[in-house]
Amino acid sequence: MIRWLVAIWRWIIPGTPPTDGMDGRAFSQQDRPIEDIEFAAIAISAVSPTQRHIGLLHRDSSSVLLLHLAWHHDLRNHSPGPNYIWISPRVPSRRLRHVAAKCRQVWRANPDGIPYAFSPPNDCFDANTGAYLLGPTGHGLTCASFVLAVFESVGLRLVDQETWPANRAGDEEWKQWVLLQLTQGNPPATPTASAHSWGI
Numbered sequence: 001m002i003r004w005l006v007a008i009w010r011w012i013i014p015g016t017p018p019t020d021g022m023d024g025r026a027f028s029q030q031d032r033p034i035e036d037i038e039f040a041a042i043a044i045s046a047v048s049p050t051q052r053h054i055g056l057l058h059r060d061s062s063s064v065l066l067l068h069l070a071w072h073h074d075l076r077n078h079s080p081g082p083n084y085i086w087i088s089p090r091v092p093s094r095r096l097r098h099v100a101a102k103c104r105q106v107w108r109a110n111p112d113g114i115p116y117a118f119s120p121p122n123d124c125f126d127a128n129t130g131a132y133l134l135g136p137t138g139h140g141l142t143c144a145s146f147v148l149a150v151f152e153s154v155g156l157r158l159v160d161q162e163t164w165p166a167n168r169a170g171d172e173e174w175k176q177w178v179l180l181q182l183t184q185g186n187p188p189a190t191p192t193a194s195a196h197s198w199g200i
Contacts (some may be wrong), residue, residue, distance in 0.1 A: 073113030105130035115140030
């Protein structure tokens with residue numbers, strides 16, 4: 001899996017210190033229901049022994065929905081399944097309210113979804129409409145970089161992209177696997193298909 005997902009996932013592993021963007025509070029839904037979320041949070045689930053899937057929990061009126069990029073042009077916004085662990089970012093409530101509003105805007109502005117690709121998660125969305133911006137460096141996002149991009153679009157950077165190590169073991173193999181699925185026009189075994197079987 002690529003580094004953006006690992007960057008977020010690592011904060012739910014016991015013994016890993018928090019950063020400026022995360023306070024390390026991870027909850028299973030048995031420990032604390034998702035309905036306790038005030039405005040926005042991050043949800044992560046294991047869809048296979050080696051694959052994680054991530055999305056954004058956001059409060060929409062009286063319910064909490066999960067906004068996530070499931071696959072190529074497959075942006076979803078629905079009630080979360082039971083297998084997600086959720087993380088409360090160490091961000092003031094007023095800023096998380098902005099994240100929730102951005103989730104709703106991005107969902108409305110991208111009815112055809114967002115491409116699945118490996119672009120960096122900065123300057124991804126039109127500031128006024130929330131539409132995904134294709135361009136010289138904007139080819140698409142993964143589930144993890146989508147989460148980072150939404151936070152980035154409201155001025156909240158969760159990961160320092162400049163200092164995060166590149167070309168880690170396993171990154172290139174995972175990227176090539178995803179590219180193979182895209183070029184063959186196949187939905188991958190993960191995250192989308194496995195997400196269905198795991199009920200997330």
